[in-house]
Amino acid sequence: MRVKIKPLGILRDLAEGAILEVELKEGATVGDLIEELDRRYRGFKEAVMKPYVTIAVNGREIEFAKGFETELSDGSIVAFLPPYAGG
Amino acid sequence: MVYGYAGKILRVDLSSGKIRDEPLDMEWAKKLIGGAGYAAKILFEEVGPGVDPLSPENRLIFMTTPAIGSGFPCGNKMQVVSRSPLTGIWGDATFSPRFALELKKAGYDGIVVQGKSDKPVYLWISDGKAEIRDASKLWGKETFETVELIRKELGDENIRVAAIGPSGEMQLKLACIMSDDGRAAGRCGLGAVMGSKKLKAVAARGNGKIEVADPEKIRALSAEAIKISMEKTQGLRNFGTAAGVLTFEEMGNLPIRNFTRGRFPGAANISGQRMAETILIRREACFTCPIACGRYVEVKEGPYKMKGFGPEYETIGMLGSSCWIDNLEAIAKANDICNRYGMDTISVGGTIAFAMECYEKGLITKADTGGLELTWGNHEAMVKLVEQMCKKEGFGAVLCDGSRIAAQRIGKGAEKYAMQVKGLEIPAHNPYRFKTMGLNYATGNRGACHNRGSPAYPARGILSPEIGLGEKYDGLSPVGGGRITKIHQDACALVDSFGMCKFMQFFGGLNLSMMTELYNAITGSNATLQELMKAGERIWNLQRAFSVRMGLTKKDDRLPERFLKEPPPDGAIAGQVVELDQMLEEYYRERKLDANGRPSKEKLRELGLDFVIKALY
Numbered sequence: 001m002r003v004k005i006k007p008l009g010i011l012r013d014l015a016e017g018a019i020l021e022v023e024l025k026e027g028a029t030v031g032d033l034i035e036e037l038d039r040r041y042r043g044f045k046e047a048v049m050k051p052y053v054t055i056a057v058n059g060r061e062i063e064f065a066k067g068f069e070t071e072l073s074d075g076s077i078v079a080f081l082p083p084y085a086g087g
Numbered sequence: 088m089v090y091g092y093a094g095k096i097l098r099v100d101l102s103s104g105k106i107r108d109e110p111l112d113m114e115w116a117k118k119l120i121g122g123a124g125y126a127a128k129i130l131f132e133e134v135g136p137g138v139d140p141l142s143p144e145n146r147l148i149f150m151t152t153p154a155i156g157s158g159f160p161c162g163n164k165m166q167v168v169s170r171s172p173l174t175g176i177w178g179d180a181t182f183s184p185r186f187a188l189e190l191k192k193a194g195y196d197g198i199v200v201q202g203k204s205d206k207p208v209y210l211w212i213s214d215g216k217a218e219i220r221d222a223s224k225l226w227g228k229e230t231f232e233t234v235e236l237i238r239k240e241l242g243d244e245n246i247r248v249a250a251i252g253p254s255g256e257m258q259l260k261l262a263c264i265m266s267d268d269g270r271a272a273g274r275c276g277l278g279a280v281m282g283s284k285k286l287k288a289v290a291a292r293g294n295g296k297i298e299v300a301d302p303e304k305i306r307a308l309s310a311e312a313i314k315i316s317m318e319k320t321q322g323l324r325n326f327g328t329a330a331g332v333l334t335f336e337e338m339g340n341l342p343i344r345n346f347t348r349g350r351f352p353g354a355a356n357i358s359g360q361r362m363a364e365t366i367l368i369r370r371e372a373c374f375t376c377p378i379a380c381g382r383y384v385e386v387k388e389g390p391y392k393m394k395g396f397g398p399e400y401e402t403i404g405m406l407g408s409s410c411w412i413d414n415l416e417a418i419a420k421a422n423d424i425c426n427r428y429g430m431d432t433i434s435v436g437g438t439i440a441f442a443m444e445c446y447e448k449g450l451i452t453k454a455d456t457g458g459l460e461l462t463w464g465n466h467e468a469m470v471k472l473v474e475q476m477c478k479k480e481g482f483g484a485v486l487c488d489g490s491r492i493a494a495q496r497i498g499k500g501a502e503k504y505a506m507q508v509k510g511l512e513i514p515a516h517n518p519y520r521f522k523t524m525g526l527n528y529a530t531g532n533r534g535a536c537h538n539r540g541s542p543a544y545p546a547r548g549i550l551s552p553e554i555g556l557g558e559k560y561d562g563l564s565p566v567g568g569g570r571i572t573k574i575h576q577d578a579c580a581l582v583d584s585f586g587m588c589k590f591m592q593f594f595g596g597l598n599l600s601m602m603t604e605l606y607n608a609i610t611g612s613n614a615t616l617q618e619l620m621k622a623g624e625r626i627w628n629l630q631r632a633f634s635v636r637m638g639l640t641k642k643d644d645r646l647p648e649r650f651l652k653e654p655p656p657d658g659a660i661a662g663q664v665v666e667l668d669q670m671l672e673e674y675y676r677e678r679k680l681d682a683n684g685r686p687s688k689e690k691l692r693e694l695g696l697d698f699v700i701k702a703l704y
Contacts, residue, residue: 008333009322052319052548059339059349059659064561077337082322083594084334084547 102202152586156297184266192293252429300611326359349658353413404515405436437512569673
């Protein structure tokens with residue numbers, strides 16, 4: 001299956017703004033995706049595993065789903081969101 | 088010695104031309120902190136229900152705050168307060184102009200304006216002296232042009248000014264007050280109140296010093312605040328408030344097509360990141376601010392050629408995504424027109440999104456709009472309409488007083504497409520995504536506002552454990568929303584009246600315990616956070632009591648029916664509705680509001696607001 005990753009925050013710099021698509025095996029979780037991205041982009045895991053980075057699947061924070069065990073499906077959109085404001 | 092305050096209020100009666108000084112009431116300054124808190128008592132005592140907002144009897148109050156003049160980073164917010172002509176209830180608007188610092192250094196904590204001048208005037212305040220001056224030559228001029236003319240007339244480039252543009256002169260109910268440095272006291276139509284008094288501008292220059300109780304402590308707290316806030320505010324610094332566009336679109340918080348959708352494919356085109364790559368010339372900072380979220384932009388050529396202050400997140404959300412528009416240059420142009428004419432970009436955007444929905448649904452046609460095709464995404468029509476609204480021309484004359492009045496003018500059931508509460512347009516944070524924001528809009532003292540309470544902050548991980556908001560909660564859940572919203576509204580009443588920017592206070596990591604230390608270091612008090620939160624609650628209830636006197640009841644604490652009954656089809660808010668009644672019930676209990684929406688007698692006594700009881704009961 002393929003999941004899409006929105007180029008926001010740290011990934012915007014690492015992937016130079018492109019929307020990433022990553023091929024994962026069926027049943028892969030958010031945790032698996034982070035491992036995969038860390039293999040591609042050195043320092044990715046360290047950059048996103050911070051309390052103020054929100055990880056969302058289809059706009060929904062994973063902490064209100066199953067955390068890093070949240071399962072992904074074909075076409076899922078995953079975002080690693082920096083602290084966000086907007087006045 | 089008075090610490091943290093200038094100690095004086097300037098009283099100006101434009102009918103008689105009389106000016107006098109009045110000592111700041113220190114007992115009430117302590118109880119109500121400053122800003123919109125202190126001004127609430129003046130407004131409550133002097134403006135009764137019979138006073139029309141645009142009549143001479145209404146008061147227009149410019150009030151600074153204790154943080155101003157302390158030098159603390161982002162301690163720069165002041166308020167303008169009046170009975171709002173847009174909503175008919177409590178009206179206030181916060182901004183951070185350098186004018187605030189000059190006013191206080193000139194010796195005044197605030198200005199209370201009453202009456203109405205026969206001819207256009209402006210107010211000039213300089214080191215303890217105030218003067219009403221002729222503004223006949225300024226009448227009709229745009230905001231920034233007015234600033235330049237005043238500086239030229241008085242022969243000082245460093246004079247700081249807050250002025251209205253032609254929209255305020257025409258008393259349009261969406262008119263704002265603009266400062267020379269591009270900050271807007273935007274909401275509630277206070278520019279129209281200024282226009283009704285024929286007051287074109289207030290200008291100040293001061294060389295005095297604001298004494299603080301413990302400068303060493305303030306220096307130490309400042310260093311700490313800068314240290315903790317710099318990383319957290321990096322996005323704001325790099326990309327402005329519009330840094331939030333992409334994230335909020337992803338989360339479902341962005342307003343899209345007048346709050347009917349959850350996804351906007353054009354978000355990247357109107358993001359702060361795109362602005363930085365294209366039209367940004369430089370960043371702008373308010374005084375004492377190390378964050379610098381402001382933008383200065385230039386569109387070099389084409390129909391949207393402009394150079395000036397750049398659009399904020401709110402402006403982009405309302406004039407952009409809520410109108411399905413992804414043309415950043417068009418939004419920058421529309422923003423610039425609003426700044427020059429002096430109109431609130433949030434309400435202007437909300438009203439145009441309303442008109443577009445009416446057009447798409449067939450309630451209005453090209454015959455009504457003078458040929459403008461108000462289809463979703465039509466940026467040419469949007470910019471044209473902004474100009475028409477600012478000038479009260481063409482179809483703009485129907486829309487220039489906001490969506491509630493426009494819906495009455497249009498008829499045909501148009502009111503259900505007006506996304507407003509109590510007359511104030513809903514800003515660019517989506518109640519479908521953060522349910523407590525829906526409750527906050529329904530109960531906010533000035534109508535739908537994202538700043539007089541930001542209960543979504545804890546849901547976004549911006550926590551305040553000292554006041555019982557230490558856990559990140561699920562923004563899609565209404566559970567506990569009444570309690571969270573009540574607490575956050577009180578906290579914001581406190582923070583606003585103290586004068587701290589929320590990008591430092593909450594977002595930047597300055598916590599309320601540090602703010603308490605700062606308050607004490609500035610004023611020489613020995614207050615606890617609990618006492619200051621009580622002051623926040625006192626301010627909220629006094630403002631509420633003012634509106635109750637103006638006729639507000641429980642039935643006004645509502646959201647547009649859309650949010651309760653029409654789930655959006657897509658994005659993170661697909662299938663959601665706002666469980667308002669459930670949250671409202673809890674909120675009323677937490678607030679101790681009675682069945683009519685009045686603060687209960689017990690609550691008013693507890694807060695030391697006994698004088699309010701006589702007026703409400």
